[in-house]
């Protein structure tokens with residue numbers, strides 16, 4: 001076994017996005033492409049000699065090939081121990097947990113999250129740091145800078161590691177340990193939640209439908225829901241991770257998890273429906289006859305978290321991304337704890353979690369999680385819901401209705417305009433920015449604008465400033481419209497319009513969302529001129 005120094009030339013397009021480097025599989029299959037990026041990661045880190053690295057992925061097409069490459073390169077660059085999930089599998093939250101559990105230096109996670117997989121679809125590589133969370137910009141900037149000047153990479157000439165058998169092998173001086181990808185994570189969940197109570201609920205005939213979307217959460221959900229909690233076989237659908245996710249988008253929303261949604265709205269609906277995404281960090285929660293928006297889910301989980309053993313001592317604080325509805329704010333107020341409003345992106349929660357300022361975090365983009373790891377966690381959200389349902393012995397509908405009666409209701413929808421010309425998207429935002437100062441005090445129909453700004457965040461822990469994070473139009477009475485450009489798109493621009501109507505306690509709390517926000521939809525067009533800028537008269541996706 002020898003280490004090879006391979007001469008290489010830079011690829012110009014290796015800038016990590018919100019969640020690492022994401023490209024089509026054929027791009028990653030170019031000779032040296034994955035190697036260059038992995039070496040750029042390793043060259044951007046210091047002090048890992050002899051330390052441990054966690055490696056795993058969501059099982060999508062090309063996963064196994066890049067895992068073998070990453071093992072050989074990590075060993076050749078001096079890591080002492082390499083922990084790999086059996087079969088090359090690790091969900092993003094499970095990888096985050098393993099990094100923390102083993103005191104690893106960091107982890108390489110191979111995933112393109114909820115994007116489709118397959119020979120011509122998406123692949124991704126991201127690096128997580130020792131706290132288990134995504135690398136901060138300081139590191140991703142360094143990785144990109146290095147990728148532009150890289151001229152060699154180091155790799156072991158070594159046979160493939162058998163990924164399908166637990167145990168240890170050596171690659172040079174490094175010990176490669178193939179481990180059960182599920183066991184430690186399942187144990188962590190058992191420590192946080194009241195499994196006996198959930199088991200009893202299920203034993204009483206409570207029916208669950210979990211759609212793993214042929215993605216990474218299948219083995220986790222089968223072990224936890226069916227084996228440890230006693231749900232009947234078949235509770236987990238699409239439970240085998242497939243390289244192409246069965247040809248579907250593993251995105252747990254009302255479009256791509258339509259079959260589950262339809263079933264939950266039907267007359268023979270199970271009591272609880274849920275789904276997770278490609279790499280297991282997003283969640284979808286649907287009760288019998290009721291879809292719970294991610295913003296409401298965050299608020300309801302926070303209001304009831306004390307019912308789970310892991311949160312029985314209460315929450316230190318709640319954090320949400322700015323476009324996420326203010327439903328959680330009312331819970332924080334009632335609990336007498338701080339509410340943090342951060343820019344979009346899970347990485348902004350890391351400092352608050354590390355500092356013990358926030359316990360639960362959530363985003364409108366279907367992410368919820370807590371300080372148990374440093375990523376959002378789909379199955380965690382499902383289990384906290386189940387724990388609450390087991391403790392309260394009420395339906396999801398009843399819990400939601402009582403929640404709104406106590407806190408008021410934030411009717412909420414997101415309108416996406418996809419594949420918009422980049423210049424038109426930029427112009428719309430620039431135009432809005434230019435008019436912000438004149439908006440307060442003006443009225444549109446019965447709506448009166450109270451304030452308007454371009455969201456900026458001052459990180460209370462490390463003092464970092466982030467500007468230009470989205471245009472907020474705040475109306476009297478607590479309703480709101482937010483405009484921002486997506487940071488995760490791959491072609492053109494996606495304009496996201498987040499629309500929220502606050503209906504206070506005692507108001508009309510049982511309306512259809514579309515009706516409740518109709519006047520705000522009109523106001524969004526009046527304020528931003530979406531049709532004028534983009535030629536679009538209706539959104540492509542409403543979530």
Ligand code: G6P
Pocket residue numbers: 018019321344345346347363365367485486487488489496
């Ligand atoms: C990723 C991040 C999330 C973030 C989302 C925003 O999924 O992990 O933390 O909320 O991107 O996506 P957008 O397309 O709205 O920028």
Ligand code: ZN
Pocket residue numbers: 113114277278279280281282
């Ligand atoms: Zn994901």
